[in-house]
Amino acid sequence: xxxxxxxxxxxxxxxxxxxxxxxxxxxxxxxxxxxxxxxxxxxxxxxxxxxxxxxxxxxxxxxxxxxxxxxxxxxxxxxxxxxxxxxxxxxxxxxxxxxxxxxxxxxxxxxxxxxxxxxxxxxxxxxxxxxxxxxxxxxxxxxxxxxxxxxxxxxxxxxxxxxxxxxxxxxxxxxxxxxxxxxxxxxxxxxxxxxxxxxxxxxxxxxxxxxxxxxxxxxxxxxxxxxxxxxxxxxxxxxxxxxxxxxxxxxxxxxxxxxxxxxxxxxxxxxxxxxxxxxxxxxxxxxxxxxxxxxxxxxxxxxxxxxxxxxxxxxxxxxxxxxxxxxxxxxxxxxxx
Amino acid sequence: xxxxxxxxxxxxxxxxxxxxxxxxxxxxxxxxxxxxxxxxxxxxxxxxxxxxxxxxxxxxxxxxxxxxxxxxxxxxxxxxxxxxxxxxxxxxxxxxxxxxxxxxxxxxxxxxxxxxxxxxxxxxxxxxxxxxxxxxxxxxxxxxxxxxxxxxxxxxxxxxxxx
Numbered sequence: 001x002x003x004x005x006x007x008x009x010x011x012x013x014x015x016x017x018x019x020x021x022x023x024x025x026x027x028x029x030x031x032x033x034x035x036x037x038x039x040x041x042x043x044x045x046x047x048x049x050x051x052x053x054x055x056x057x058x059x060x061x062x063x064x065x066x067x068x069x070x071x072x073x074x075x076x077x078x079x080x081x082x083x084x085x086x087x088x089x090x091x092x093x094x095x096x097x098x099x100x101x102x103x104x105x106x107x108x109x110x111x112x113x114x115x116x117x118x119x120x121x122x123x124x125x126x127x128x129x130x131x132x133x134x135x136x137x138x139x140x141x142x143x144x145x146x147x148x149x150x151x152x153x154x155x156x157x158x159x160x161x162x163x164x165x166x167x168x169x170x171x172x173x174x175x176x177x178x179x180x181x182x183x184x185x186x187x188x189x190x191x192x193x194x195x196x197x198x199x200x201x202x203x204x205x206x207x208x209x210x211x212x213x214x215x216x217x218x219x220x221x222x223x224x225x226x227x228x229x230x231x232x233x234x235x236x237x238x239x240x241x242x243x244x245x246x247x248x249x250x251x252x253x254x255x256x257x258x259x260x261x262x263x264x265x266x267x268x269x270x271x272x273x274x275x276x277x278x279x280x281x282x283x284x285x286x287x288x289x290x291x292x293x294x295x296x297x298x299x300x301x302x303x304x305x306x307x308x309x310x311x312x313x314x315x316x317x318x319x320x321x322x323x324x325x326x327x328x329x330x331x332x333x334x335x336x337x
Numbered sequence: 338x339x340x341x342x343x344x345x346x347x348x349x350x351x352x353x354x355x356x357x358x359x360x361x362x363x364x365x366x367x368x369x370x371x372x373x374x375x376x377x378x379x380x381x382x383x384x385x386x387x388x389x390x391x392x393x394x395x396x397x398x399x400x401x402x403x404x405x406x407x408x409x410x411x412x413x414x415x416x417x418x419x420x421x422x423x424x425x426x427x428x429x430x431x432x433x434x435x436x437x438x439x440x441x442x443x444x445x446x447x448x449x450x451x452x453x454x455x456x457x458x459x460x461x462x463x464x465x466x467x468x469x470x471x472x473x474x475x476x477x478x479x480x481x482x483x484x485x486x487x488x489x490x491x492x493x494x495x496x497x498x499x500x
Contacts, residue, residue: 047438047475225434225480232477257472258383265465265478 001199005206006309010300011189014293015182016280017089023167025089026080027097029058029105031159033152035130035145036068037105042079043094045071048291049222050090056218057095057284061102062109063126064144080164088289091218092183093165095284101163108159112151113142184280186288187213190231192301196309198328201321203306205235205269208298213276215288220275223290227273230294235269236262237295238302239318261318343407348372348416356403363387363398366413374414374443378472385471388444388451389413395451395467414443417450426450429488430481437475444471449485459489 017023028040039058045051055069062069073079082094106126113132114121117140125135126144133141151157172179193207208231217223240261244253254260279286299317307313312327344353347370354369363380366372366389378386380399387398390412417424423431426446436442445468452459452467459467464485465478473481 047436049437221434225437225476228479229437229475229477232479256381256383257379258381262472262474264472265468265482268465268478268482271477271479 001197004196004198004309005193006196006305006307007191007193008301008304008306008308009189009191010297010304011187012293012296012300013185013187014088014289014296015185016087016092016283016289017167017183018087019167019170019179019181020083022169023083023089023093025082025093025097025165027094027101027163028080029062029098029101029161029163031105031109031144031148031151033148035143035148036070037062037064037102037159038070038072039098039101040072040079041094041098042076042082043073043090044076044085045073046085048085048090048226049219050085050094052222053091053218054094054098057098058102059128060285061099062106063128063132065128065130068130068144088186088291088293089183090289090291091287092280092283092289093167095218095287096165096282097163099163099284100165101161104161104163105159106161108151108157108161109144109147112155112157112159113147115155116142116147116150183282184215184288186215186290186293187276188293188297190234190297190301192298192305194302194305194309196306196312196324198310201324201328203239203302203319203321203324204267205239205302207270207272208235208301210271210273210294210297211276212273212290212294213278213288214290215280215283216277216286217275217290218285218287223275224273226290227275227294228271230291231271231273231298232263232268233295234298235267235302237317238299239263239320242318245320341404343403345403345406345408346410348412354403358402358404360403361399362389362391362396362401362403362406362411365403366398366411372413372415376440376443378440378444383472384441384444385448385468386441386444388447388471390447390451390454393451393454395448397470412447412450414447417446424450425492426453426485426488429484429491433480433484433487435476435480435484441471441473445473445481445485449488452485453489453492457489457492459486461486464489 031037051071058069059066110121110124123134130144131141151159170180189211191209195204280288314323338358340355340357366375376386378384382397382400388395389398392409448468464482
């Protein structure tokens with residue numbers, strides 16, 4: 001009886017977004033009288049950091065401080081349309097829609113500033129700190145707040161913009177099956193190191209070393225958060241989670257969360273991750289989707305590491321101690337020690 | 338069945354409440370006191386989202402009938418930030434990106450506070466043990482463990498002013 005160590009590697013391509021029957025997300029932006037900008041979306045931030053990243057994208061495109069952007073995702077009934085945050089599409093689709101909306105709003109903002117300053121709008125630049133000035137002449141300028149006030153109360157103008165990103169419907173070519181299902185592809189590679197107890201069949205993940213190619217990490221801290229949480233979910237899918245352990249037989253399925261296995265804080269693997277940036281030409285500032293991919297590459301890497309450790313090839317998830325022990329028994333039957 | 342009047346000290350203020358038999362502390366907090374920072378996750382003691390301190394110890398509010406803790410001190414996450422200044426644990430969670438969807442966060446923080454009150458210099462293993470009853474679906478726990486250790490390391494020092 002021994003604890004057997006093994007190492008496995010796996011790499012995945014992961015599509016950003018999906019085709020559906022045409023896949024749009026919309027964004028609306030308008031300036032308030034306080035010089036802040038509201039981005040209205042129907043997209044949902046459920047903890048992945050969408051609001052933060054979208055505010056960064058809007059601020060960058062408008063040329064105003066991050067703190068001046070408010071993200072309103074209040075209501076999917078009344079907001080502009082969004083297909084949803086799935087298929088790792090949020091940053092890419094909504095980010096592109098926001099860039100389009102922000103460009104239109106920026107143009108109006110610069111036109112109002114040009115009128116106030118009595119200069120040509122084409123000569124104006126934003127300093128990203130809340131001021132608009134003539135390129136090369138920082139003194140000849142006006143604050144964004146004053147521009148917003150002038151637009152509202154003097155010019156009767158709305159500083160606003162509309163944006164949409166649409167991935168058009170793509171139909172497969174009947175002869176070849178060829179189609180254009182996604183917008184770009186992100187990439188992930190994981191090396192898993194595991195320890196298999198050949199007496200109990202229990203697998204412990206010792207270390208995950210991950211490389212994730214995400215186009216552009218819009219917010220490196222949030223990207224890292226997704227990677228760590230996603231890799232943990234990968235361990236969970238590989239070794240723990242199932243609603244039907246003896247599918248299609250419903251016996252022994254968990255009925256509530258006290259019976260639904262997931263790794264806890266004591267089951268953490270040592271983790272080392274690097275982000276590689278190869279910007280996508282159609283991504284907002286080059287970004288691709290990262291979300292789901294982070295959970296994908298650890299799963300086959302762990303399965304391969306188990307094979308490396310003890311020679312057992314398990315082809316269904318999760319790889320439970322029972323499956324490992326049955327695999328070891330089968331090997332034993334073929335090659336008795 | 339008749340209700341009974343139970344007195345508990347809730348976040349430093351003594352309160353008498355009329356509760357129906359079997360009312361859980363979680364129901365008292367959320368439904369009677371509008372203290373919704375304490376989360377209702379599984380309602381059966383397996384997720385840790387409703388963790389509060391009862392007489393300084395981390396307990397699951399969903400499993401405690403209020404009548405059984407008459408006279409106790411109960412502390413919830415709402416009591417942590419004083420004078421608009423975050424508690425060092427809260428600050429460490431913010432700075433360490435230890436929260437994503439946020440549903441488990443208050444339970445995690447209260448479990449950690451229970452640990453630090455008896456063990457101000459915990460090891461990594463101590464922290465993992467203290468939050469082992471708390472489920473998080475987003476973070477993979479690493480950032481939470483790191484944040485609790487960072488808060489413990491910083492709690493002897495004066496509070497950091499935010500920039």
